[in-house]
């Protein structure tokens with residue numbers, strides 16, 4: 224037997240690991256460590272546009288897991304192979320050489336990963352898969368016709384009904400001897416993702432603090448980018464180092480009525496966790512989304528205006544719209560962007576600049592620490608109006624109004640655009656006239672005029 228770790232580098236609520244541990248292996252000597260494997264496949268990660276910060280984050284967790292598993296007498300080998308096909312070749316040889324009868328693993332949702340697993344099975348690798356990436360198993364939240372919902376709200380109602388009726392599987396923690404200090408042995412100081420603690424630390428410290436101090440004001444604070452009103456859990460969920468079922472268990476421990484108290488602030492946080500499940504279920508049913516297709520086929524032949532200069536200005540945060548620019552600089556500098564800003568910049572790229580959402584989706588993946596195909600694709604297609612339960616095409620965010628509403632005193636803008644430090648609050652959202660009148664240091668001229676761009680977008684989409 225062997226255990227194959229993928230997007231699930233955790234000992235907590237990990238069905239593949241649990242079954243591996245619980246399955247007796249005849250002929251195995253008790254004292255000999257059991258073997259597990261994790262592939263470091265840089266070439267494949269590049270093909271999938273993984274950002275350097277995400278790669279670093281995953282590697283840190285892989286290294287920490289080596290130590291954690293050692294205390295369970297499991298030897299985790301980190302094997303460097305370039306891509307998925309080399310993973311299959313390696314495993315095939317390994318299984319033959321060691322007469323492996325079962326390869327335990329958790330399934331992965333995306334198309335290429337599924338193809339790789341099919342190839343494993345076709346080549347005789349005895350793969351046994353479990354599901355670890357969602358709260359309610361995929362395929363179990365369906366409408367009355369037995370198909371996946373196309374709208375979030377009825378999905379959410381059915382999801383809640385399912386959880387209340389059937390509960391959900393949660394395997395709990397496997398106690399290991401490793402303390403949280405494990406981080407110290409994996410070059411914490413010099414890593415690009417070092418400002419994100421390891422998952423164990425997040426589970427023990429950050430999440431409980433969020434539940435205690437923030438979640439009860441989540442609905443009112445979640446849209447303000449200058450304050451830390453959200454959980455910051457996305458990178459952990461995207462890398463599979465924290466289980467979404469653990470998240471729900473912890474939430475239920477703290478708020479036992481949360482599944483029925485749907486008008487509370489804390490429920491609005493659970494609502495987002497359900498959005499995550501929604502996009503994963505959607506991808507499971509609509510694998511074409513992994514192939515960059517529009518969910519709504521009506522938009523498949525749209526001729527986007529992929530102007531390179533405009534795209535570069537957006538990427539670099541030089542659009543002349545302070546909130547958009549500050550948001551893009553947050554992404555470029557930290558590898559993370561606030562959700563409200565993701566909506567604003569995605570709307571700006573697709574509606575104001577009429578640039579293909581796929582370019583934005585790719586750029587996000589290449590820079591986000593929490594890059595995740597299902598949520599990223601869902602978010603981009605929502606903003607571009609091509610997606611499932613997307614915003615209607617005529618809803619075009621005004622980046623100046625968004626700025627006035629969600630960053631009224633320009634605190635977030637000033638944090639990332641030091642050139643606007645001295646601009647008064649009243650002018651910070653669109654400072655061009657003020658700068659000209661006062662002969663101040665230049666800021667980027669707006670690359671499009673909001674009113675003109677809006678009319679152009681309406682005509683374009685129509």
Ligand SMILES: Cc1cc2nc3c(=O)[nH]c(=O)nc-3n(C[C@H](O)[C@H](O)[C@H](O)COP(=O)(O)OP(=O)(O)OC[C@H]3O[C@@H](n4cnc5c(N)ncnc54)[C@H](O)[C@@H]3O)c2cc1C
Pocket residue numbers: 445453454455456457458460461492495496498499502560561562563565566569587591593594595596598599600601602603606
């Ligand atoms: C254009 C666009 C691209 C996005 N790309 C990604 C991505 O690559 N990876 C990713 O994890 N999220 C993505 N999101 C969703 C969301 O922006 C992030 O999950 C959130 O900002 C992460 O911060 P947090 O963990 O503090 O979230 P919180 O507000 O604390 O929410 C808790 C969790 O709920 C889930 N969640 C929240 N909002 C959404 C949402 N709109 N869709 C799906 N799940 C959600 C996430 O897992 C998140 O960590 C994207 C949204 C947009 C509009």
